[in-house]
Amino acid sequence: MKLITKFVLIYIIVTVFVLGIGGVVSYHVIKGELDKELKWRFLDRVNRVTHLLEKGKRFEGKVRGSNHTNLEITALPNRVEPSVEVRDTLVWHHRLQQRETNLKMVAHRNVDGTSYRIATHGALVESDDITEAVIQILLWILGLQVVGAVGVGFIVSNRLFKPFRKTLKRIKDFTLQDKEPITAEETSVAEFDDLNKFVEEMTSKAVSDYKNLKEFAENASHELQTPLSIIKGKLELLTETDLSPEQYQFVEDSQRSVKKLSRLSESLALLTKIENHEFTETEEVNLSALINESTQAFDEFITLNGLTVKTDIKDDVSVQMHPVLADILWTNLFQNAIKHNVEEGNINISLNHQRLLISNTGDPLSSTPEELFRRFKKDNVEATSIGLGLAIIKRIVDQYDYTISYTYEEGWHTIQIDF
Known part of the structure; x- marks a missing residue:
C-alpha cells in the first residue's frame, strides 16, 4: 500500500470517528436548544397572559387563536404560590390520529388576589427527526471530507512526493558496478x-x-x-x-x-x-549444446572412474545467462556428480525447458542437506575438495532467480534447478 493511500485511509478513519462523536454532541446540543427555545416561547406566552389579566381581561377554560394556541387558563379557588413547571406529555394529534410527545408548561400566577393556573403545550421536535437531520449533515460533511482528502492526496502524491519518488528510483537503479554514488539534490522539503x-x-x-x-x-x-x-x-x-x-x-x-x-x-x-554482480551481461545460452559438449569432454575421466552416464536432454533448451556463469554452473554440477560418486557408479542427466536435473549414486550424507550450499561446507573431508563448488552454484542460481533443491533417495543424490 502506498504511503499516500495509507494517509488518506487514516484520515478518513479519524474523520469518521470524530464525526461520530460530533454527531452525538450535535444531537444533544440541537435538542437542548430546541427545548430551551420552546420553553422560552411558552414562558413568554404565560407572561403575556399574566399581563392581560393584570389589565383586566378575563379568560376561562381553553383559549385558541393565532396568538394563544393550546392555552388553558383556570382561576383557582385557593391562593397558591407562583411557580413554573415544565414536563413532557402526550397529546392527541387529530391529523395523524395518534398521540404525539409535547412539551407542557404549567404556571401559577397571582393577579389582584386571585390565583390562576396557566397551562400551555406544544409539539416537540421528535428525536428521530433530529437524528435524521444530524445524520444527513454528517454524511454531507463526510462526503466532502473524503473528496477533499482524495483530491489533496493526489495533489500531495503528484507534487509534494515527487522528489521522494525520484530519489527512490535512483536508489533502485543504483549499482556498485557503475562506481558512482547518488548525488544529493536540493528540494523544498527539509526531510x-x-x-x-x-x-x-x-x-x-x-x-x-x-x-x-x-x-x-x-x-x-x-x-x-x-x-x-x-x-x-x-x-x-x-x-x-x-x-x-x-x-x-x-x-x-x-x-x-x-x-x-x-x-x-x-x-x-x-x-x-x-557476488559483486560483475557478470551482468546476459545472452541466450544453448544449455543443451553446452551439456552435450561438456559430457563428451569428460569422457576419459568418466571412463577412468568406471562411471555410466545416461542423458535425457531436450534439444535447443536455452536460458538467459552470462555464458561464463552458465559454463561454471554446469561444470561444477558435473564435477560434483563425478567426484562424489562410488566405484562403477551412475550419473543421470535430465534437461527440459522447465528444469535441469542431475543425479548420481553415492553414500548417504553425514551432514544436513541445508549445509551443502554454504561456503566450505562439505560432506566428504577428502583433501581434493575445497568446499566452494556448490556455494558457487547456489550464488549463480540466486543471481538469476532460479531455485535449487537437493534430495537423497535410495542411494541417489539429486540436485534440481528450476528455471
Missing part, C-alpha cells in the same frame, strides 16, 4: 533534503568499500598466484632429484596442497566477482 544527503553518504561509502574490496580481492588473487607458481616449480624440481620414498611422499603431499590452495584462491575470486 527530503536530509534523506538525499544520507543516501549520498551511504552510496559514497558503499562505492568506496566496494572499490577497496574489489581491489583487495583482485590483488590478493593475483599476488597469491606468483608464489604458488614458484612453489609448484620448486616442488617439480625436487621430484627430479634423488629422494627417498618418504621424502617423495612429502613432496607429493605438498604439491596437492599447493594445487588446492591455487584452486581455493581462484574459486574465492570467482565467488567475489559473482
